Each structure stands twice: as C-alpha cells, then as structure tokens.
Amino acid sequence: MAEEHVAPPVRRGLGGWLLIAMPYIWLLIFFLAPFLIVFKISLSQVAIAIPPYVPTFDLSEGWQAFTDGLGELSLENYVWLTEDALYWKSYLSSVTIAAVSTFLTLLIGYPIAYGMARAPQSLRPTLLMLVILPFWTSFLIRVYAWIGILKNEGLLNQLLLSLGLINEPLVILNTNIAVYIGIVYSYLPFLVLPLYASLERLDGSLLEAAEDLGCPPWKAFWKITVPLSLPGIIAGCFLVFIPAVGEFVIPDLLGGSNTLMIGKTLWVEFFNNRDWPVSSAVAVILLLILVIPIVLFQNQQQKMSEKEG
Amino acid sequence: MTRGPTWFNVTSLVVGFSFLYLPIVLLVIYSFNDSRLVTVWGGFSTRWYASLLENDQLLDAAWVTLRVAFTSACIATVLGTLAALVLVRSGRFVGRSLFSGMIFAPLVMPEVILGLSLLLLFVSMDQARGFWTVMLAHTTFAMCYVAVVVQSRLVGFDKSMEEAAEDLGCPPVKTFFLITLPIILPGVIAGWMLAFTLSLDDLVIASFTTGPGATTLPMKIYSQVRLGVTPEINAVCTLLVGLVTIGVIAASIVTKRQQVQRERDERAAFGADS
Numbered sequence: 147m148a149e150e151h152v153a154p155p156v157r158r159g160l161g162g163w164l165l166i167a168m169p170y171i172w173l174l175i176f177f178l179a180p181f182l183i184v185f186k187i188s189l190s191q192v193a194i195a196i197p198p199y200v201p202t203f204d205l206s207e208g209w210q211a212f213t214d215g216l217g218e219l220s221l222e223n224y225v226w227l228t229e230d231a232l233y234w235k236s237y238l239s240s241v242t243i244a245a246v247s248t249f250l251t252l253l254i255g256y257p258i259a260y261g262m263a264r265a266p267q268s269l270r271p272t273l274l275m276l277v278i279l280p281f282w283t284s285f286l287i288r289v290y291a292w293i294g295i296l297k298n299e300g301l302l303n304q305l306l307l308s309l310g311l312i313n314e315p316l317v318i319l320n321t322n323i324a325v326y327i328g329i330v331y332s333y334l335p336f337l338v339l340p341l342y343a344s345l346e347r348l349d350g351s352l353l354e355a356a357e358d359l360g361c362p363p364w365k366a367f368w369k370i371t372v373p374l375s376l377p378g379i380i381a382g383c384f385l386v387f388i389p390a391v392g393e394f395v396i397p398d399l400l401g402g403s404n405t406l407m408i409g410k411t412l413w414v415e416f417f418n419n420r421d422w423p424v425s426s427a428v429a430v431i432l433l434l435i436l437v438i439p440i441v442l443f444q445n446q447q448q449k450m451s452e453k454e455g
Numbered sequence: 456m457t458r459g460p461t462w463f464n465v466t467s468l469v470v471g472f473s474f475l476y477l478p479i480v481l482l483v484i485y486s487f488n489d490s491r492l493v494t495v496w497g498g499f500s501t502r503w504y505a506s507l508l509e510n511d512q513l514l515d516a517a518w519v520t521l522r523v524a525f526t527s528a529c530i531a532t533v534l535g536t537l538a539a540l541v542l543v544r545s546g547r548f549v550g551r552s553l554f555s556g557m558i559f560a561p562l563v564m565p566e567v568i569l570g571l572s573l574l575l576l577f578v579s580m581d582q583a584r585g586f587w588t589v590m591l592a593h594t595t596f597a598m599c600y601v602a603v604v605v606q607s608r609l610v611g612f613d614k615s616m617e618e619a620a621e622d623l624g625c626p627p628v629k630t631f632f633l634i635t636l637p638i639i640l641p642g643v644i645a646g647w648m649l650a651f652t653l654s655l656d657d658l659v660i661a662s663f664t665t666g667p668g669a670t671t672l673p674m675k676i677y678s679q680v681r682l683g684v685t686p687e688i689n690a691v692c693t694l695l696v697g698l699v700t701i702g703v704i705a706a707s708i709v710t711k712r713q714q715v716q717r718e719r720d721e722r723a724a725f726g727a728d729s
Contacts, residue, residue, distance in 0.1 A: 161627060169538035169598065174557075178557060180572035183575045183576055184575055260467065264464050282699050288479065290680050291482040295481065301481060388563045389563065392565020394565075394567050412567045416571060429567070433564075444559075
C-alpha cells in the first residue's frame with residue numbers, strides 16, 4: 147500500500163541500517179516466524195502430550211533430519227478438513243455471513259456517510275468524531291451491550307411488548323440475526339469513514355448541472371453520486387468483509403449453537419479439543435481464503451492513490 | 456458537497472447515530488440500576504460500583520491490563536515510528552516489499568490467526584506464558600497500527616526543514632529529535648493512544664498468549680458474560696467507556712492546541728522576516 151511513496155535509493159550509514167533493522171527484525175521474529183510455525187504444525191500429527199503434537203521435523207537436528215522429515219510430512223490434517231463437513235460448512239457460512247453483513251452495513255452506512263458529507267462544514271469534524279468514538283470504546287463491551295437489548299426479556303422485546311406490536315417475545319439472541327446486528331453495529335465506522343471521505347470530495351456542481359438539465363434527484367444520485375463514491379464503497383466493503391470472515395467474539399456471544407463461523411470453530415478446536423495441528427490447518431486455509439480479498443483490496447487502494455497522485 | 460440539510464439527511468444522521476450510541480447509553484444507564492435483574496429498573500444506585508471495589512479478581516485483571524497496555528503501547532510507538540520512517544524515508548532496500556507487507560498484513564489478519572501463531576511461537580521457544588508474552592504479542596500488532604498512523608503524518612511532511620538542518624551541520628539523530636519528531640508528534644501521540652486502547656480492548660490474542668496469573672480484564676469480562684449479564688459488569692464497562700471517552704476528548708483538545716500553537720509559531724517566524 148505504501149509503495150507509491152518510495153523515495154529514490156539513498157546512501158545510508160550504519161545508523162540508516164540500524165533504523166531499518168530494528169522494526170524489520172521484530173516483525174520477522176514475531177510475525178513471519180510464527181506463521182511458518184503454524185504452517186509446520188499444520189503438517190504434523192496430534193498427540194496427547196504437552197505441547198499436544200509431534201513435531202514433524204526439528205531444525206536443531208540438522209539437515210539430514212530435515213530432509214528425512216520432509217518425506218514424513220503428512221497432509222492428514224488437510225484431508226481431515228475436507229472429510230469432516232463441519233469445516234467446509236464453517237468456511238462457507240463465515241463467508242456468507244460476512245457478505246450479507248457487509249451488504250447490510252452498506253445499506254445502513256451509506257445514508258449516514260451521505261448525511262455527514264452534506265452537513266454544514268462547521269458540524270463535520272464533530273460528526274466525524276462521533277463516528278470514531280465508538281471505535282475507541284471496547285469492542286467486547288459494544289457486543290456485550292447487545293445481549294441486554296436482544297435477549298428474550300431484553301429491552302427490545304420489552305419495548306415491543308409494551309407498544310403492543312408483538313404478543314410474545316421475539317427470539318433474536320442466539321440466532322444468526324443477532325450475529326448480523328452485531329457485525330453491522332461493530333463494523334459500521336469502518337464503512338462510514340472511507341465512504342464519507344469519497345462523498346465529501348464529490349463536486350456538488352455536477353449534481354446541480356444534472357438537475358438544471360432536468361434530471362430528477364434520485365436519478366442524479368444513481369448516475370452521479372453512486373459511481374463517484376464507488377472507491378469509498380469498495381474500500382469500506384472490504385474493510386468490513388475481511389475482518390468479519392474471521393470474527394470470533396460476535397458469533398460466540400450473540401450467535402447460537404447453530405451459528406457456524408470459522409473463527410469460532412478454530413477457537414473451539416484449539417481450546418476445547420486441544421487439537422493444535424487441526425486448528426493450525428484451519429488457520430492456514432482461512433488465510434488462503436482471505437488472501438484473495440486482501441490482494442484485491444491492495445490493488446484497489448493502489449489504483450486509488452495513483453489516480454490521486 | 457455543501458447543501459442545506461434536508462429532512463432525509465437529518466433523519467439518516469439521527470437514526471444512524473442513535474444506532475451507534477443507544478446500546479452504549481443503555482449500558483451506562485443500567486449500570487446504575489438497583490435491581491439485580493439487569494433488565495428491570497429498580498431505582499438509581501451506585502451499589503455495583505461499590506461492589507467492584509471489593510472484587511479483587513476484577514481489580515487484579517484491570518491492573519494487569521493497564522500494565523500490559525502501557526508497556527506494549529510505549530514499545531509499539533517506538534518501533535512503529537521507526538517502521539514509518541523506514542517506509543517513507545529509507546528508499547529501496549532488499550526485502551522492502553516483505554517489510555511493508557509485514558506492516559500491513561496484521562491490520563487485516565483475523566485475530567484468531569495472530570493469537571494462534573504467536574502462541575505456537577512461544578511454545579516452540581519454550582517460553583513460559585504470562586505478562587511478557589501478552590505484552591510482546593500486543594506490541595507486535597499495535598506497532599503496525601502506529602506505523603500506519605505516523606506514516607500518514609510523515610507523507611505530508613515538508614522535507615526541506617530537515618535538509619536545512621543537515622546542511623547546517625546538524626547530525627541526523629539530533630535533526631530527528633529537534634525537527635522531525637516535534638512535527639510528527641501528533642501522529643506519534645495518536646499512535647500511542649491507538650496502541651494503548653487496542654491492547655486494553657484485546658480479548659482473542661490475549662487469550663491465546665496468556666498464562667497463569669496474567670488474566671486481562673477483557674478475558675475476565677468475557678468469562679463472566681458467558682455466565683450471564685451482571686450489573687457489576689455493566690459498571691466495569693461504564694468505567695472503561697468513560698475512561699476512553701475522556702482520554703480521546705483530552706487528546707483531541709491537546710493535538711488541536713498544539714496545531715494552533717505551531718501555526719502561530721510558524722507565522723511569527725516567517726512574519727519576522729518580512
């Protein structure tokens with residue numbers, strides 16, 4: 147994403163190299179190496195031991211052991227993932243839930259971003275602050291707050307009952323509907339912010355021209371505002387979709403036992419079944435599923451900044 | 456796009472912001488509920504706040520969380536600022552795209568994967584888990600957020616001031632502390648705050664990387680929430696929301712003031728010449 151700011155090659159002394167080395171080495175140790183370990187463990191066998199797996203190969207035993215180990219690598223865990231329907235169902239339902247929630251977030255977020263972009267100039271920083279503030283307050287707390295609202299004897303049902311709209315409490319908590327509400331609510335700022343940024347830059351004179359030429363407002367909106375805000379729509383949708391696929395807290399607290407999401411499956415596999423190799427394999431596949439949208443997102447960002455630059 | 460407010464815009468803003476704030480407001484209101492039943496209003500009371508003060512487990516967890524958040528935010532800010540400088544200033548070097556990949560990947564990586572992978576690293580290093588491992592894990596993902604925030608500040612930075620200082624014989628380290636750092640400081644402070652709140656907030660990564668004796672507040676809240684909603688948890692959450700809100704508002708006032716001060720200084724400096 148940052149490639150467009152690359153400065154020309156510079157001569158650098160020891161200080162320059164040190165500057166690069168410190169964050170670089172940190173990330174190599176604490177970000178890249180762990181992934182290689184996950185990959186390695188996803189290829190090893192489960193065992194009742196601490197740690198609960200048999201390492202497939204041990205680097206400290208030298209090259210010979212390494213090449214021997216390569217022969218013994220097993221794809222058993224991956225085969226297992228395809229055999230047990232639980233896993234592919236979890237992947238599928240994660241992607242579906244994330245896609246539906248992204249669409250709902252867009253439906254709710256667009257009017258908000260639109261309203262913000264059309265608000266008087268002096269109000270906008272405050273509105274922006276109001277959108278960002280919930281993001282700073284704990285994610286867990288915001289999800290938790292919904293439990294009190296959505297449960298059977300919760301505030302929403304009390305309100306609807308007292309208004310006489312329903313005769314008996316609606317079951318919302320522990321269903322997929324609650325998960326949708328949770329995801330839309332938690333990720334709304336991620337969609338509103340990029341959308342607002344692209345709507346705010348929109349040239350109002352285009353809309354005036356359209357209206358002068360007799361275009362009805364809804365048509366002007368559809369033909370001018372929406373296409374011009376497309377970069378914001380795409381960026382916002384990715385920012386909601388990508389983290390939603392791997393979400394754990396929302397399906398766990400708001401969803402029921404029928405809610406399948408891969409983040410939760412991984413968690414259960416790891417903490418309840420203590421099957422480290424299989425949970426590693428689940429993680430590797432999840433990563434592969436996410437690589438496509440992440441690469442698409444990066445390309446889109448790059449295109450956008452090229453257009454601006 | 457400036458046009459008068461229409462009923463549609465006003466409604467969508469009112470509805471949208473009520474959606475964003477209503478759950479939090481209800482949480483705060485019900486934390487003052489006297490009734491033990493969370494959803495039945497039994498009159499105003501602060502008894503849940505009083506009982507918090509006697510709940511040693513929660514207080515311990517809060518103390519662990521604050522220590523982890525403070526330490527990891529400080530280290531993440533240093534490393535993230537360095538990483539931002541590397542991204543913007545270091546030109547091309549071997550492995551540059553790997554480096555920027557490693558900065559941006561954690562921002563979109565599911566937390567379960569980050570948590571799992573770091574745990575497996577600590578296990579294979581034979582490292583006992585607890586305060587330090589959570590702190591290292593938080594530092595790692597938080598530094599990426601810091602790098603992005605500081606980078607955006609560095610991109611719009613007038614390099615000629617640094618060049619002037621160096622032409623006048625100022626060593627690079629001194630230039631950094633005298634010129635670069637003060638200018639990017641709002642970004643660095645925002646980065647620190649982001650790192651701090653991300654750490655305060657994190658449940659998933661901490662659950663994977665923690666060990667005995669280092670239960671963080673979100674983990675404690677999470678285990679209680681699974682047993683059912685209690686007014687005491689409402690009170691803890693209200694305190695956290697209040698703390699963060701005050702922090703964010705204070706920080707925005709400080710950065711705004713700094714900006715005004717800086718602009719005034721610059722105007723004074725240039726004004727003296729003409």
